[in-house]
Amino acid sequence: MMQLPLILVVDDDPTNFEVIETFLEDQDYRLYYVNSGEAAIATLDHFEPDLILLDVMMPGLDGIEACRRIKAIPVGATIPVIMVTALSEKRDFARCFSAGANDFISKPINSIELLSRVRSMLLLREQYKQLQVFNSRLEATVQARTAQLQTLSVKLLEAQETERRFLAHELHDEIGQALTAIKISLRRLERWVTSPQASEPLEDCLTLVDGTLQQVRNISLDLRPSMLDDLGLVPTLRWYINRHAKRTGLHETLTCEALLQRLPTVTETACFRIVQEALTNIARHAQAQVVSVTLMQANHTLHLTIQDDGIGFDQNSLSRAQGTSLGILGMEERGMLIGGQLSIVSAPGQGTRIALQVPLAAPV
Ligand SMILES: Nc1ncnc2c1ncn2[C@@H]1O[C@H](COP(=O)(O)OP(=O)(O)OP(=O)(O)O)[C@@H](O)[C@H]1O
Numbered sequence: 436m437m438q439l440p441l442i443l444v445v446d447d448d449p450t451n452f453e454v455i456e457t458f459l460e461d462q463d464y465r466l467y468y469v470n471s472g473e474a475a476i477a478t479l480d481h482f483e484p485d486l487i488l489l490d491v492m493m494p495g496l497d498g499i500e501a502c503r504r505i506k507a508i509p510v511g512a513t514i515p516v517i518m519v520t521a522l523s524e525k526r527d528f529a530r531c532f533s534a535g536a537n538d539f540i541s542k543p544i545n546s547i548e549l550l551s552r553v554r555s556m557l558l559l560r561e562q563y564k565q566l567q568v569f570n571s572r573l574e575a576t577v578q579a580r581t582a583q584l585q586t587l588s589v590k591l592l593e594a595q596e597t598e599r600r601f602l603a604h605e606l607h608d609e610i611g612q613a614l615t616a617i618k619i620s621l622r623r624l625e626r627w628v629t630s631p632q633a634s635e636p637l638e639d640c641l642t643l644v645d646g647t648l649q650q651v652r653n654i655s656l657d658l659r660p661s662m663l664d665d666l667g668l669v670p671t672l673r674w675y676i677n678r679h680a681k682r683t684g685l686h687e688t689l690t691c692e693a694l695l696q697r698l699p700t701v702t703e704t705a706c707f708r709i710v711q712e713a714l715t716n717i718a719r720h721a722q723a724q725v726v727s728v729t730l731m732q733a734n735h736t737l738h739l740t741i742q743d744d745g746i747g748f749d750q751n752s753l754s755r756a757q758g759t760s761l762g763i764l765g766m767e768e769r770g771m772l773i774g775g776q777l778s779i780v781s782a783p784g785q786g787t788r789i790a791l792q793v794p795l796a797a798p799v
């Protein structure tokens with residue numbers, strides 16, 4: 436059932452309330468009276484009026500100060516306040532408005548003026564309430580959509596890892612083995628070839644096969660190193676960081692404790708991918724000399740950090756909105772999907788530090 440609008444009238448003189456009550460008696464409003472600013476503020480603990488008519492000159496807390504305090508309370512900030520005043524100086528009106536008042540009525544009160552100002556403020560209140568309902572519906576929709584998107588993100592990342600695992604496996608086992616078989620056959624052939632015209636292209640073939648084998652192995656490892664599944668995060672990071680250091684010439688270190696237990700696959704994968712993207716960024720953008728990766732476990736939390744001493748960057752100027760830089764966005768997404776928090780601290784000339792914290796379940 437729709438409740439009638441509730442108007443709180445604050446005046447130290449009850450006769451003023453009676454005047455207001457008489458003027459509004461034909462209207463579908465509920466009136467509630469208190470005789471001081473202090474009482475008006477206390478009232479807001481118990482119920483939420485739709486409008487406050489506030490006398491300015493009152494002993495104790497005057498109307499202007501009461502208005503300021505009402506507007507400072509979250510519930511009060513949204514209730515329209517009409518100041519009822521015998522003051523007529525422009526300066527006084529300015530003080531009322533700067534205390535947060537929405538409107539004012541001069542004393543002695545005129546019934547037509549009272550009615551029209553009350554109506555217009557109640558309309559404002561009604562619109563605010565409708566906006567609130569609309570807002571909470573919107574929030575619920577956004578929450579539901581965000582949850583759907585997260586589920587989709589998880590599924591996408593899972594599908595991507597499964598695909599990468601499959602491709603890495605196929606490349607390594609099928610193509611790699613076929614190339615090895617070709618290499619063995621070429622070696623056997625080599626023994627029978629005596630003419631220099633044939634042995635030169637044969638040598639070329641062997642070099643080509645060796646190069647392709649190496650490439651296939653590298654692509655397979657970059658797609659998904661099988662040791663991540665077989666041996667876990669720490670040995671894989673150690674291997675990956677050494678390999679990256681050799682390729683880039685950077686001084687890269689890994690400091691980590693042996694973890695107490697194998698981590699959930701999704702966590703190991705996310706950590707590995709975050710390190711992979713961070714090191715790729717360092718090689719591409721940072722112009723760094725030294726990179727340190729640390730992995731620690733303390734108080735049921737996994738701490739992963741990747742720090743470089745490179746040129747750093749201004750995080751505010753990242754062009755995420757245009758979707759051109761997906762690496763950092765991907766790291767944040769992966770961190771969030773495993774229930775962790777990823778923070779990036781970087782500034783021009785100050786290097787970059789990426790830190791991930793992931794709560795771990797207590798060992799059983
Ligand atoms: N370690 C770093 N040192 C300096 N700048 C960095 C570093 N990491 C990221 N950046 C800056 O942040 C930007 C965004 O990085 P992000 O990984 O999101 O995108 P990207 O590397 O440009 O492209 P991609 O989507 O292929 O990863 C980079 O273009 C670079 O300017």
Ligand SMILES: [Mg+2]
Pocket residue numbers: 712715716761762763
């Ligand atoms: Mg990147």
